Amino acid sequence: MSEDRQQTVLAARQVALRYAGAERPVLANFSIDIAPGEIVSVLGSSGIGKSSLLRVLAGLHRPDAGVVEVDGVLLEDVHPRLAIAFQNPGLLPWLDLEGNVAFGLDFRRQPHLSASEREKRVDNAIREVGLNHARRLRPAALSGGMAQRAALARCLARQPQVLLLDEPFGALDEVTRTEMQQLMVQVVTDYRTAAVLVTHDIDEALLVSDRVLLLGGTPAGNIGEWRINLPRPREDYVAELGQIRIEIVSTLRKAIRNT
Template identity: 45%
Template structure:
């Protein structure tokens, strides 16, 4: 990956909880407009790693930069979408999308420009004319579209997503995957998606990374990297993707030395 194309760079990240190491020695790099999927067993530290990258928590050691920036400037370049849409029930859809646009880290913006920004991202996620609704009137898929619109309203350089589609039915989940890919490409944003679903990762990921603990019980680290062929979203699973899926399943069950140290 060339330096000019590098967006996110995390080096030697480590984190401990209650004195017990969760992960250590994590190096992770994401290119501009790249969708990276992070998979791993429950409890291995995927969500914690995402929070560190997003600036929502601090690592025990190591560094993270986005476009060469660290600290608050790094956080200003990013948006986060969680498993729950986390919409404020007393606000309308439009006000939920606009929440945070007036924070101190954001450039000042007039009322008309803000309204236009909110309308634009609602249109992007297929919710044109739905701005006056309250969250309780939305389906699960619509609520996640609002959460995605809220993330896009910040014009992020990178979007962090923590299993945002896991509670949706299969058809809605696939539709949201397609929407994420389309919006990431249209907005020219990179994305890091944490998921338990190998099929989801292979369907939309430009790269798939595996975070796993060591066989001796040591802290987790990134132990595998795969780069599926074909344009995303991939509509049909090829023999090559089937083989890759089996390889990932084996790696999940048999953590050991890093297969792909150059990440």
């Protein structure tokens, strides 16, 4: 195991979350350690709490119990080295692509950047996602895949230690989704960031992840974990991935029956 993989950049310890007025917690006793350069996918049935978990990990929602740490420091609010992307790219229609990628870099919680450093970050992020040719276009002129690339570039401009992705490819066509999956893996490799991908797509999780976590139960917790020790690209490992897929589906069905 590399030195990177022995480190922990993001950790959750016995996290629980309850919404106001709810009879029981949404999440309970959830723990995880995530290393730099690692892609972890979170699977689970619809409404189980995957997006709620991601918001807790992002510092957007404080847990009712337990803690989240970034580099061993307690996470109490949004963090400049955590970047989150949703299924909706959330691009501002009055800004061109370059402006959208730069948006937020001068916010109060972001580290101060000189104009040249800010420009360099934006240029590098746009180049990483292959959108140099589109940097002056407004969101209305972008395809769905280009908009998601722009949203990813906006995250990368922050030089995050952790990327948090909430089903960002779910609305894309199959070819574009595959391209975005490959781009995400390349970005993690190039930037040595960690990534947490919430997805409903088991096959997507198997193709891109180093680990797959399965949420289940009431309240939700980690009911299964699989480490995918296969080289990428993985499209030819049909038998190996198929066996893991069967285990995940079986575990999920058993959890639903017992709910």
